[in-house]
Amino acid sequence: MSKLVPIQSIYCSKEDESRLCSFDTEVISSPTTPLIHPMSRLWLINEGEGTLLLNDKKYHLTKGTLVSVLPWQITDIIEVTSPLQFFVMVYYFDNINEIIKTFYNPDSVHLSVAQSISKTPVIYFDAQNHEQMKRLFFQIKEEINTQSQFSISDPESVLESRGLSNLYITNKLIEILLSFIRAGRTLPTPESSIEASEIFQFLYTHLNEKITLSMLSQKFYMSESAISSYIKKTTGLSFFDLLNEMRVGKTINYLLYTDFTLEELAEILGFVDSAHISKVFLARIGMKANDFRKTYQSIGDKCRIKDRQVFYAIVSYIYRNYAEDLHPKTVSEQFGISPKELNRILLFQVEMNFNDYLNYIRVNRACELLLETDKSILTIALEVGYNTEKTLSRIFLRFRSMTPGNFRRSIELQKNGI
Numbered sequence: 402m403s404k405l406v407p408i409q410s411i412y413c414s415k416e417d418e419s420r421l422c423s424f425d426t427e428v429i430s431s432p433t434t435p436l437i438h439p440m441s442r443l444w445l446i447n448e449g450e451g452t453l454l455l456n457d458k459k460y461h462l463t464k465g466t467l468v469s470v471l472p473w474q475i476t477d478i479i480e481v482t483s484p485l486q487f488f489v490m491v492y493y494f495d496n497i498n499e500i501i502k503t504f505y506n507p508d509s510v511h512l513s514v515a516q517s518i519s520k521t522p523v524i525y526f527d528a529q530n531h532e533q534m535k536r537l538f539f540q541i542k543e544e545i546n547t548q549s550q551f552s553i554s555d556p557e558s559v560l561e562s563r564g565l566s567n568l569y570i571t572n573k574l575i576e577i578l579l580s581f582i583r584a585g586r587t588l589p590t591p592e593s594s595i596e597a598s599e600i601f602q603f604l605y606t607h608l609n610e611k612i613t614l615s616m617l618s619q620k621f622y623m624s625e626s627a628i629s630s631y632i633k634k635t636t637g638l639s640f641f642d643l644l645n646e647m648r649v650g651k652t653i654n655y656l657l658y659t660d661f662t663l664e665e666l667a668e669i670l671g672f673v674d675s676a677h678i679s680k681v682f683l684a685r686i687g688m689k690a691n692d693f694r695k696t697y698q699s700i701g702d703k704c705r706i707k708d709r710q711v712f713y714a715i716v717s718y719i720y721r722n723y724a725e726d727l728h729p730k731t732v733s734e735q736f737g738i739s740p741k742e743l744n745r746i747l748l749f750q751v752e753m754n755f756n757d758y759l760n761y762i763r764v765n766r767a768c769e770l771l772l773e774t775d776k777s778i779l780t781i782a783l784e785v786g787y788n789t790e791k792t793l794s795r796i797f798l799r800f801r802s803m804t805p806g807n808f809r810r811s812i813e814l815q816k817n818g819i
Contacts, residue, residue, distance in 0.1 A: 405634070405635070405636065406434075406436065406437050406475060406635050406636060407434070407435075407436055407437065408436075408437045408439060408636060408646070409436055409437065409438050409439060409440065410439070410440065411439045411440065411646075411649065411650040411653060412440070413440060413491045413492060413493060420548070421492065421493060421496070421570055421571065421574075422490055422491060422492035422493070422541065422545070422570060422574060423490070423491045423545065424488065424489070424490055424538070424542040424545055425488070425491075426486070426487070426488055427485075427486070427487055427489055428484060428485065428486045429449075429451070429478055429484065429485045429487075430481060430484040430485075431481055432477075432478055432479050432480060432481060433477060433478045434477065435454075435476070435477040436475065436477070437473060437474075437475050437601065437635075437636065438470050438472065438473065438474055438475075438476065439472055439473060439646070439650045440472060440491050440492070440494075440650075441469070441470060441472050441491070441492055441493070441494035442469075442470045442489055442490060442491045442492070443467065443468065443469055443470075443489070443490040443577060443581075444466075444467070444468040444470070444487050444488070444489055445466075445467050445488040445490075445534055445535065445538055446462050446465065446466040446467075446485060446486075446487045447464060447487055447488065448464055448483075448484070448485065448487075449462070449463075449481070449483045449486055449487075450462060450464075450481075450483050450485070451478055451480050451481040451482055451483075452479050452480035453468065453476060453477070453478055453479070453523070454475075454477040454478075455468070455470065455475070455522055455523070456474050456475055456598040456602075457475075457597075457598045459479075460522075460523040462478070462485060463525070464531070465525055465526040465527065465530075465531040466523060466525055466526075467523070467525075467526060467534060467581060468522065469518045469522050469523075469524075469578075470522070471494060471515060471518060471522075471602060472495075472605050473601035473602050473604070473605045473647065474598075474601070474602060475598050475601070475635075488538045488542075490538060490541065490574075490577075492574055493657075493658075494515075495651065496654060496658050497571065497575060498514045498515065500571060500575065501514055501575055501578070501579075502514075502749050513752045514578065514582065515606065515752075516752070517582045517585060517586070518578075518581065518582065518585070519602075520585065521585035521586075524581055530580075530584075534577065534580070537573055537576060537577050538577075541570055541573045541574065544566055544569050544573075545570070548563065548566050597621065597623065597628075600621060600628065600631070600632070601643075603617070603620065604617075604644065604647060605647050605651075608644070608647060608648055608651060608670050608671045609668075609669055609670060609671050609716070610671065611671075612644060613769075614628055614629060615768075615769060615772060615773070616765065616768070616769070618772075619765075619768045619772070619808075622811075628640075644671070645681050645685070646685070648670045648671060648672060648678075648681070649681060649682055649685045649686065651670055652670060652678065652682055653686075653693070655669070656693055656694040656697075657694075657697060663675035663679060663691070666678055668713070668717060669713055711736065712746050712749065712750050713750070714736070715732070715736055715743065715746055715747070715750075716747070716750050716751060716758075718732070718735070718736075719732065719747075719755075719758060719759060719762065720762055723762040723763050723766065723786055724763075724766075724785055724786045725786065726786070727759055727786070729743055729744065729755045729756075732755070740755075743755060760796050760799075760800065761800065763785040763793075763796070764796060764797055764800045764801065766784075766785045767781050767782070767785050767793060767805060768801070768808065770784065770785070771805055771809045772809070778790050778793065778806060781793065793805060
């Protein structure tokens with residue numbers, strides 16, 4: 402992309418920062434320019450025909466099309482055959498995703514909403530299902546309109562009414578997303594290929610990790626300078642400024658719907674400490690984080706806050722102690738839970754079971770050592786927690802589709818421009 406891609410608002414609604422979602426109707430009669438969407442959104446096409454470019458992949462738009470745009474994806478309507486009229490629903494993806502996993506998944510099955518949507522982000526409904534989807538969109542629209550009519554004369558009544566209203570909207574949003582996922586599973590899965598535009602979504606979903614240009618280079622098979630240049634040319638932001646922009650967006654979501662302290666949020670979202678999160682938030686929003694929370698925080702379900710703090714503690718413990726001889730039994734005993742519960746928590750938090758998450762961290766660390774040092778593969782294997790070079794090679798091959806030696810040689814070739 403030769404021109405900067407505008408980044409849309411990090412709120413659902415400019416009128417009310419605490420609103421769970423917003424509803425609009427748009428009409429487009431000519432091609433648009435690319436947009437980066439920090440907030441997730443749903444488009445329901447009601448009239449017209451055209452072509453959408455979503456993360457550099459083309460999709461046909463026609464009546465009955467439902468499009469799901471995840472946070473930090475890029476959209477561009479590159480062709481309009483006949484004027485497009487569609488509903489736009491903007492919502493906090495992290496909040497809805499967490500509710501689906503927590504309350505709509507009693508059997509604790511491995512349910513990845515983001516991955517399911519990413520595989521098939523565009524669904525085509527027949528006339529009957531299109532009408533059903535329109536009804537769901539209209540029900541949310543009516544509820545949003547109702548929220549604006551709450552009387553401020555009775556603050557307690559407003560809080561209760563707002564809570565019930567958000568619960569209603571949440572249920573409708575979840576119904577739409579689950580219908581979307583179920584419809585998508587009946588479609589053939591497109592061939593997977595890594596696109597540069599997917600860098601943004603990868604960053605957004607890995608903010609709690611130590612993200613470096615080196616890590617991205619390994620993931621996307623691009624040089625660090627090429628990635629840095631792509632981010633700058635696309636957004637106008639440096640790599641670190643983009644990370645801060647994403648983290649601020651997630652910080653807003655947590656401030657609105659949880660009571661995590663700034664110290665806890667700093668660890669969860671990858672900030673250095675609470676002072677760092679405060680500085681970045683103030684510079685970007687113009688308001689202190691705690692003042693923002695007091696002003697805008699919505700009444701919400703707080704019953705699982707303590708549980709979630711334990712969840713993050715478990716994830717952080719494995720992340721920091723990956724080189725130790727970790728096993729599900731010993732880690733679960735440390736936190737007073739069963740190995741089954743440990744796996745359930747990890748599937749919820751990082752969408753991987755214990756062994757996959759531990760190996761994922763170890764392989765990432767091995768990649769760094771392969772690139773940044775001349776240490777032997779055996780030495781690296783021992784440093785990241787494996788007893789033999791053969792074990793590292795076997796697991797490395799599963800995660801990276803190549804051996805550690807081939808990985809080191811291929812990245813060196815890229816750096817040398819060969």
